[in-house]
Amino acid sequence: MNPKLELFSQGEEVVTGQTVDTNAAWLAQACVNLGFMITRQTAVGDKLEDLVTLLNEIAERSDCCICTGGLGPTSDDLTAQAVAQAFSLPLEFDPVAFEQIERFFLKRKRAMPEVNRKQAYLPKGAQRIDNEWGTAPGFTMRYNDCWFVFLPGVPSEMRQLFDSFVRDHLGKQFSLKPKQLVSLKTVGIGESDIQTAVASIKIPETVQLGFRAGVDHVETKLLFPHDYDQVLMTELIDAFAANIGDFVFSIDRPGHASGDLVNVVDRLMQVQKQKAVFIETLSQGLLSAKCVDCDWLIEGAYYSDIQQLAEDFDLALNDKDLLAVAIAEKIKHQKKVDLVLVQLHLSDRNTIRDKNIAVEISTALLTPHGMLQVKHMISGPAQRKQNQSAVLALDTLRRYLQLHQ
């Protein structure tokens, strides 16, 4: 049985919904991967009494607890005080923590406000967690057979402290058997079609199958036990990849995350040293916008009116498929680029905003190996159509690049 872990988020801004608590979800995933069983997530505000009650509840029922927030310098940051009261421990001044806080301000050429002195007081017996990324040190301690870890609520600081200290620290306190998560990421195929495609594969009882549909891609997840045979694991992953087919743009394994579709395309483009130009209609600039910081994208253009697009390139608008090809060839000639992607919507523009009407898009990709042309039907509200057309355009590029790598 995996040890039980609870997450505890502190702050009025969380409990009143002004802030969506992304810390809890991030920590939950990280701790599931470490081998914990997450039993509860609780958020409370800044009332000392509520914090004390919750700390005592958790100490009674859980093996481990990670708490975020309430370590700041102001009067509503009460975590250390609540711990002292809940566990009957005095607060002690930690000169090393104080020096670190002073140094933080010194580096930024600012005087340390007197209120920050408070952050150097930790419950007696707690182990300090150094924080190079902000003023609030974290701390960790055992109470009543429960390991408590207290981290700052600023997400970037919390993640830095978790990665630099907490993960290893918890690994030493508990005998953990992390499960192994493999995720096949796909674009252009829905969850139910993936289920149908993999239905014939026999999955061992110890392996858990799950799906997760995001805005940009769908993940097919296989969760293997800690000690699962590596050869059998690879066989099962290969069977899934073969059945789902070339909709799979990457496979994440433990310790090997490939990022999203933009990251995959970006790496392929860099390796192959190609340059690209995009012409967009339905995606309205979002295709270019997704490729932020990608040097291989040299130009992009958005046209709301395909008639105007045809005129700009001195072409006739008879057949949109032929038009896309003709535009791509003109651009390749003018701009001397390797890859030109032209995506046109074939349906009436007025249908785009009607969430009940699907629209057809045609994507032409002119490459050194010739012209690729694919069509897709896209449905949903305008914003979803915009995003899907950008993602499918990017995926057309990905398919070409993976085929010719």
Added chain:
Amino acid sequence: MNPKLELFSQGEEVVTGQTVDTNAAWLAQACVNLGFMITRQTAVGDKLEDLVTLLNEIAERSDCCICTGGLGPTSDDLTAQAVAQAFSLPLEFDPVAFEQIERFFLKRKRAMPEVNRKQAYLPKGAQRIDNEWGTAPGFTMRYNDCWFVFLPGVPSEMRQLFDSFVRDHLGKQFSLKPKQLVSLKTVGIGESDIQTAVASIKIPETVQLGFRAGVDHVETKLLFPHDYDQVLMTELIDAFAANIGDFVFSIDRPGHASGDLVNVVDRLMQVQKQKAVFIETLSQGLLSAKCVDCDWLIEGAYYSDIQQLAEDFDLALNDKDLLAVAIAEKIKHQKKVDLVLVQLHLSDRNTIRDKNIAVEISTALLTPHGMLQVKHMISGPAQRKQNQSAVLALDTLRRYLQLHQ
């Protein structure tokens, strides 16, 4: 004292962090606005025992609880069963609920799977909440002086049920005194500069001042008591608006939400019946992409290389400010549009990805009333620079439109 309300989110996907719980934050905000005091948010997985324990805990300590999730047809959807066990009530078949579920499938021309029959069983004495947007009806009931509301976990369904039924229902059960929230939304000015600008304004003790910095804009929030004098309220808001100045793009009052900057610009463009073309560099298509479904945007283009941009328009690249103006005038002449916005980054392109180097952008807006030109310094990682340049371009347009409305 406002009645105490807790939020309860059910589901393995939430407690293990596969899903960020946006329901809890949305409901918390909605219930704060209604006049509740939110004391806790708790998420648990799909274990019956955990659900029963939590329901009993909440019934002991809270006046109201909204629970999301666990109403689906599958074996891990256990809410009704947990309620029955926790509150010692039998589950009863509700023929009206069953008819609604059948009709849901009939409308979609699909046979109702047998598993969905389960969703028509509700705890004895519970009041059904009709769900036209999905198969799971919600329900509500009083137990031990606590009002419980159970809603589906699909965010769109949850929100529909809350808006169509729950808000009014809770209004009838409790004597609520909602506070009045006013929010001044700004672009182009940071939180600390706003604080300095409003420092001289005397704020009555009963009014709470707060700030919230989002990715696209900063909100300055004033929270007034339920019965605050309307004339005094308007005076205070006017003082804030005057001191912050024309960085304010909209003011939200109770019952009057203006949306984000794109919504504000979209309404102004529609009223003024103007058409626009955008030329982007640093924002890389994101400016066009933000204006999804806005018919007034007829074309957009992205250039990574300003030299190439100059060549495309047969212009010399001596002075980037003059270049932006010359491009805008050429486009206005060619395309016969009312508004042309050209935004160029004045710094070396290689500095964009260095988060420690700020870059300068110049935005030129050619209008029927002449040329507007503004400069901004933008800092942070590449993605933030991209977004900020798109937002500031859009805000340049907003300032012009508000001045000439």
